[in-house]
Amino acid sequence: MTTSLRAGLIAVLSAVPSMALAQAGPPVQALRPDAAEANEPLGWTTTPEIAEEDGTELDRLSRSPSGIAFGAELLRRQSDNPLKPVSVTLRALDKVTAAYRDLEVPIGEEMSFGTLTLLPRTCDKRPPEEFPETSVFLEVFASDADVHGRRTRAAQREEKAAARRAARPGAEEARPALFRGWMFASTPSLNALEHPVYDVWVIDCKMVDPET
Numbered sequence: 001m002t003t004s005l006r007a008g009l010i011a012v013l014s015a016v017p018s019m020a021l022a023q024a025g026p027p028v029q030a031l032r033p034d035a036a037e038a039n040e041p042l043g044w045t046t047t048p049e050i051a052e053e054d055g056t057e058l059d060r061l062s063r064s065p066s067g068i069a070f071g072a073e074l075l076r077r078q079s080d081n082p083l084k085p086v087s088v089t090l091r092a093l094d095k096v097t098a099a100y101r102d103l104e105v106p107i108g109e110e111m112s113f114g115t116l117t118l119l120p121r122t123c124d125k126r127p128p129e130e131f132p133e134t135s136v137f138l139e140v141f142a143s144d145a146d147v148h149g150r151r152t153r154a155a156q157r158e159e160k161a162a163a164r165r166a167a168r169p170g171a172e173e174a175r176p177a178l179f180r181g182w183m184f185a186s187t188p189s190l191n192a193l194e195h196p197v198y199d200v201w202v203i204d205c206k207m208v209d210p211e212t
Contacts (some may be wrong), residue, residue: 043136066173083207085123092116093199102203116178116198117141123205134205140178140193 025049084106092113093100105111110119123136179193185202193200 053211055162082209083125084210085205085207087206088120088123088138089204090118090120090136090138090200091201091203092118093201095197095199104206112143114198115199116195117143117201118200121205124204125207129133133188134202136183136202136205137181138202139180140199140200141176142178168169 019166031198036111087104087106090102090105091100094114101113103111104137105120106116107120110117110120118141119139119141121137121139123134125134126132178195181198183202185204188201191201193198
């Protein structure tokens with residue numbers, strides 16, 4: 001190969017990288033965030049404050065608008081029911097001995113089980129054509145021999161001391177109860193009665209026609 005031909009090939013090969021770089025354009029630089037954006041935190045800038053609520057889930061439900069509306073709807077349906085409640089059947093369990101009893105308690109009358117006193121105020125049972133549900137408004141009291149009941153009554157008296165002082169002179173104070181509210185047969189796990197020895201469930205509500 002002649003010297004002139006070799007020099008021409010070298011010149012052509014030397015020009016190829018320059019032509020490739022010219023066609024590829026300017027080099028791509030890695031995207032880097034601005035300094036201000038890099039210092040900004042992601043997500044919450046401050047820790048949100050969570051409101052603390054006392055009481056059980058049933059207590060919060062009873063104070064919420066949806067819970068109040070549910071209770072009003074339940075009372076409205078009960079008032080539309082032509083049948084009159086006469087008694088409720090409750091199942092009372094002794095957790096220590098694992099023994100239970102089915103108690104038929106007349107509406108407005110008290111019945112004892114161990115150191116507890118059960119007082120059903122009213123009950124309601126849906127007709128067969130509707131979704132089955134039995135509800136009872138029950139009050140549960142503890143005798144003086146119940147240690148847990150004494151502690152609960154002492155705590156309730158401490159919490160309601162201001163309310164009692166503001167009450168009208170001569171007004172009758174409500175007897176402190178371990179439980180006062182609705183119980184539902186379909187959801188026994190939502191029973192708000194908290195006692196280390198006893199438990200109570202709703203079994204049935206007996207209703208009769210007042211005209212018969």
